[in-house]
Amino acid sequence: xxLFGVGTLLADCVPxxxxxxxxxxxxxxxxxxxxxxxxxxxxxxxxLVVGTVLMYCVFRFRTKTFDGHEPPQVYGSVPIEVAWTAAxxxxxxxxVLVTTRTLWEVEIPVPEPVVxxxxxFVTVVGRQWWWEYQYEYYNGQKLGFTTxxxxxxxVSEASQQRRVYLTLKSAxxxxxxxxxxxxxxxxxxxxxVNSMWLQTEQPGxxxxxxxxxxxxxxxxxxxxxxxxxxxxxxxxxxxEASVALHxxxxxxxxxxxxxxxxxxxNCHAVRGTGAKGTYGPDLxxxxxxxxxxxxxxxxxxxxxxxxxxxxxxxxxxxxxxxFGLSDKQLDEVVSYLxxxx
Amino acid sequence: xxxxxxxxxxxxxxxxxxxGWTAILHDWTTTVDHKKIGILYVLMSLVFLVxxxxxxxxxxxxxxxxxxxxxxxxxxxxxxxxxxTTMVFFVGxxxxxxxxxxxxxxMIGARDMAFPRMNALGFWATLFGGLLVYSSYATGGAxxxxxxxxxxxxxxxxxxxxxxxxxxxxxxxxxxxxxxxGINFIVTILGMRCPGMTLRKIPFFAWTMLWTSVQILLxxxxxxxxxxxxxxxxxxxxxxxxxQNGGSAYLWQHLFWFFGHPEVYILVLPxxxxxxxxxxxxxxxxxxxxxxxxxxxxxxxxxxxxxxxxHMFTVGMSKxxxxxxxxxxxxxxxxxxxKFFNWLATMYGGKIxxxxxxxxxxxxxxxxxxxxxxxxxxxxxPFNFQLSDSxxxxxxxxxxxxxxxxxxxxxxxxxxxxxxxxxxxxxxxxQWQFWLLLIGFILTFGPMHISGxxxxxxRIYTYEPDRGWEVWNQITTLGAAIQVPSYALFVIxxxxxxxxxxxxxxxxxxxxxxEWATTSPPPAYxxxxxxxxxxxxxxxxxxxxDDPDWNYE
Numbered sequence: 029x030x031l032f033g034v035g036t037l038l039a040d041c042v043p044x045x046x047x048x049x050x051x052x053x054x055x056x057x058x059x060x061x062x063x064x065x066x067x068x069x070x071x072x073x074x075x076l077v078v079g080t081v082l083m084y085c086v087f088r089f090r091t092k093t094f095d096g097h098e099p100p101q102v103y104g105s106v107p108i109e110v111a112w113t114a115a116x117x118x119x120x121x122x123x124v125l126v127t128t129r130t131l132w133e134v135e136i137p138v139p140e141p142v143v144x145x146x147x148x149f150v151t152v153v154g155r156q157w158w159w160e161y162q163y164e165y166y167n168g169q170k171l172g173f174t175t176x177x178x179x180x181x182x183v184s185e186a187s188q189q190r191r192v193y194l195t196l197k198s199a200x201x202x203x204x205x206x207x208x209x210x211x212x213x214x215x216x217x218x219x220x221v222n223s224m225w226l227q228t229e230q231p232g233x234x235x236x237x238x239x240x241x242x243x244x245x246x247x248x249x250x251x252x253x254x255x256x257x258x259x260x261x262x263x264x265x266x267x268e269a270s271v272a273l274h275x276x277x278x279x280x281x282x283x284x285x286x287x288x289x290x291x292x293x294n295c296h297a298v299r300g301t302g303a304k305g306t307y308g309p310d311l312x313x314x315x316x317x318x319x320x321x322x323x324x325x326x327x328x329x330x331x332x333x334x335x336x337x338x339x340x341x342x343x344x345x346x347x348x349x350x351f352g353l354s355d356k357q358l359d360e361v362v363s364y365l366x367x368x369x
Numbered sequence: 370x371x372x373x374x375x376x377x378x379x380x381x382x383x384x385x386x387x388x389g390w391t392a393i394l395h396d397w398t399t400t401v402d403h404k405k406i407g408i409l410y411v412l413m414s415l416v417f418l419v420x421x422x423x424x425x426x427x428x429x430x431x432x433x434x435x436x437x438x439x440x441x442x443x444x445x446x447x448x449x450x451x452x453x454t455t456m457v458f459f460v461g462x463x464x465x466x467x468x469x470x471x472x473x474x475x476m477i478g479a480r481d482m483a484f485p486r487m488n489a490l491g492f493w494a495t496l497f498g499g500l501l502v503y504s505s506y507a508t509g510g511a512x513x514x515x516x517x518x519x520x521x522x523x524x525x526x527x528x529x530x531x532x533x534x535x536x537x538x539x540x541x542x543x544x545x546x547x548x549x550x551g552i553n554f555i556v557t558i559l560g561m562r563c564p565g566m567t568l569r570k571i572p573f574f575a576w577t578m579l580w581t582s583v584q585i586l587l588x589x590x591x592x593x594x595x596x597x598x599x600x601x602x603x604x605x606x607x608x609x610x611x612x613q614n615g616g617s618a619y620l621w622q623h624l625f626w627f628f629g630h631p632e633v634y635i636l637v638l639p640x641x642x643x644x645x646x647x648x649x650x651x652x653x654x655x656x657x658x659x660x661x662x663x664x665x666x667x668x669x670x671x672x673x674x675x676x677x678x679x680h681m682f683t684v685g686m687s688k689x690x691x692x693x694x695x696x697x698x699x700x701x702x703x704x705x706x707x708k709f710f711n712w713l714a715t716m717y718g719g720k721i722x723x724x725x726x727x728x729x730x731x732x733x734x735x736x737x738x739x740x741x742x743x744x745x746x747x748x749x750x751p752f753n754f755q756l757s758d759s760x761x762x763x764x765x766x767x768x769x770x771x772x773x774x775x776x777x778x779x780x781x782x783x784x785x786x787x788x789x790x791x792x793x794x795x796x797x798x799x800q801w802q803f804w805l806l807l808i809g810f811i812l813t814f815g816p817m818h819i820s821g822x823x824x825x826x827x828r829i830y831t832y833e834p835d836r837g838w839e840v841w842n843q844i845t846t847l848g849a850a851i852q853v854p855s856y857a858l859f860v861i862x863x864x865x866x867x868x869x870x871x872x873x874x875x876x877x878x879x880x881x882x883x884e885w886a887t888t889s890p891p892p893a894y895x896x897x898x899x900x901x902x903x904x905x906x907x908x909x910x911x912x913x914x915d916d917p918d919w920n921y922e
Binding site: 046047048049050059060063064067068070071074075078079081082085086089090091092094095098099100101102103104105108109112113115116117119120123124127128130131132134135156196200201202204206208211212213214215217218219220222223235236237238239240241242243244245246247248250344345 | 441442443446513515519521522527612613615616617618619652653654655657658659660661683684685688691692695696699700702703706707709710711713714716717718719720721722723731734735738739742743745746749750751752753754755756757758759822823824825826827828829830831832833836837879913918921922
């Protein structure tokens with residue numbers, strides 16, 4: 029539903045990389061928008077009517093100088109009062125009805141994974157200040173790998189719906205998962221398990237970020253959702269599920285030794301090696317990600333180097349310290365990480 | 370009028386002559402006169418308003434450009450924590466309590482508040498609480514937890530310094546002040562009205578102060594309990610909100626919003642009361658539908674206690690709970706609508722004078738209308754899933770609290786200033802102040818609705834350059850800059866007019882309630898004789914003996 033074309037109008041004004049809630053690409057987002065436009069129309073109507081009455085009173089009854097003669101005093105009128113109690117009550121009733129409908133459309137509990145359901149199940153863990161994605165099941169198959177900050181999901185087709193169910197948890201404080209064009213936000217609260225679902229027919233990159241204040245770097249807890257064709261997505265799944273690539277090249281080997289010999293491994297994991305930390309992002313396929321520092325900077329050699337050299341400079345207050353590596357060590361570690369594709 | 374003026378200067382001269390400024394200081398710090406305490410409350414709040422305003426300007430400067438590094442992240446996070454805390458606890462509530470303190474006894478024909486010494490305690494507790502919160506800067510930085518202080522971010526693990534303890538202690542102490550003020554208003558209004566003033570005849574401002582006080586009585590204790598719990602967690606190893614040891618982050622949100630939601634109405638009901646005094650006088654008409662207005666006030670106070678979880682639509686409640694809280698929140702719009710229509714009906718057919726109080730009342734009506742409508746949008750739970758914790762919310766509640774509370778309050782301060790000082794405010798400065806505030810305010814908070822719809826979350830110290838939020842943030846910052854001279858003008862106006870303003874006389878606005886029946890400023894004992902009233906507008910009855918109100922009520 030697109031009352032008076034307001035939705036289209038708003039959608040056309042914004043560039044496609046935008047995060048406008050009036051530019052949804054998912055059934056959930058669309059049903060919220062159609063409700064929103066109805067609400068905007070109702071409230072806009074009230075504004076117009078009441079505003080006009082207000083302006084009429086102001087201009088019609090304005091006097092520059094009071095002549096001393098009091099106007100007739102009207103103490104009240106029960107029928108009028110009843111009328112303007114009943115009118116808002118009617119509007120409230122309508123609003124409650126449409127709210128109910130949308131609520132039941134948007135909030136769907138997580139089902140059990142079944143073979144052949146084309147459904148993806150991901151557990152999202154909010155952390156200060158990055159996102160951990162534990163891929164659980166796809167099409168009824170167990171996945172069991174972990175990645176960070178960039179969510180990948182398959183596109184849904186008219187013939188073949190592909191839903192993604194997210195189980196939302198927090199490892200430390202409250203966070204909130206918000207990709208405006210895909211769905212409304214849902215909080216991640218420690219000690220509590222929440223859920224939401226995503227589904228879209230439009231491939232592309234969708235941006236968002238944490239919406240619940242979670243400390244120093246709340247502003248840089250960015251979200252990126254890559255929606256891909258099923259084939260592309262399945263290729264990505266295969267790659268991510270494998271253990272880390274082992275390259276036997278002098279610099280890379282030295283870099284791996286430096287990495288495994290330092291406290292990096294207390295926080296980071298690289299599957300297939302001795303690094304099993306769970307506090308920081310899993311680095312097994314770090315080069316499959318487009319960005320670093322939860323979406324803040326492009327993932328390339330130069331940025332990787334300056335990030336490891338001094339994370340506090342790029343993301344002041346973040347929980348990764350600078351380790352004071354020598355230039356040589358830095359180059360080696362970066363080379364090693366670059367080999368993790 | 371000359372007598373009042375003479376009385377004031379005589380008094381000042383006597384005090385100064387007696388033993389200088391220390392005597393004046395001693396007089397003001399030990400006073401139990403409700404009028405002086407009221408003035409102290411208002412002056413304290415204005416100082417905090419300036420501080421909170423400076424914090425806002427610093428934040429807006431940081432958000433002028435994407436990835437701007439004017440302020441480090443923690444400084445910004447401290448600023449929004451202190452800005453929110455200051456504006457709610459040390460500006461909004463105390464200034465309304467202050468105006469109420471000054472006016473309520475005068476309006477109901479009493480000589481003072483019911484408990485004058487407790488009244489003084491309330492003020493000093495509030496001030497001391499504010500100082501405690503601000504003393505956190507001396508520990509190396511203010512708390513960076515947000516004014517809502519969601520658990521577990523406030524636990525020792527995540528907020529290590531004493532700043533968070535000082536914040537909790539400060540709110541605890543000022544909460545005692547607020548609570549005593551609430552109790553005092555209830556007892557005063559219920560017990561100390563002059564003969565003839567039944568509950569159906571009390572002036573509307575006193576009526577809203579009564580219900581605000583009932584809300585204070587119900588809302589402050591849960592906050593106090595929550596603050597004690599967080600202090601126990603932090604200092605004695607309890608785990609109420611410590612999620613790593615089985616505590617509940619959810620519990621804090623419920624306790625906080627069980628206070629936090631009524632708080633919104635604590636801040637706006639007195640402004641409703643002021644508007645309900647001002648619109649009739651400047652339209653030369655009786656308030657339309659007093660009984661319905663009174664019932665609507667009670668209904669708002671009642672409903673507001675049952676809607677707190679609409680601040681928590683995104684925490685993953687059940688659909689049923691979402692629906693209940695959406696519906697209950699929407700219900701508030703019915704009594705609010707009644708009030709609005711009655712104000713319009715009061716203006717209808719009147720003779721409206723746009724002196725500064727009425728100008729601000731007009732600002733209140735037009736802006737509060739918009740703020741109320743965005744409130745309806747936020748009450749719709751699914752819409753809220755998108756808008757919650759976005760800049761849309763920031764736009765909405767500033768629109769309500771500035772467009773509603775602040776415009777209402779400025780209307781009231783301009784209306785009653787002559788009563789307090791015996792002099793009129795400069796009308797020219799007041800008009801400039803109004804238009805600067807209106808334009809600055811629309812430019813500041815209007816674009817916030819748009820940046821919220823464009824996906825900008827609140828409480829972020831910076832944002833990415835590719836999001837299209839830049840221009841809206843820049844207009845917002847420009848608007849904030851336009852508001853600055855407006856507040857400055859108000860401060861200049863109240864100081865300048867105190868010395869140079871034209872003399873006001875006892876009843877400069879040709880008004881109808883009892884406070885205008887005594888001198889301006891009123892003597893310490895308020896009224897020479899205890900008055901007897903027969904209607905809601907005793908001064909109307911005096912001025913129109915041929916057609917008194919009691920024939921119609």
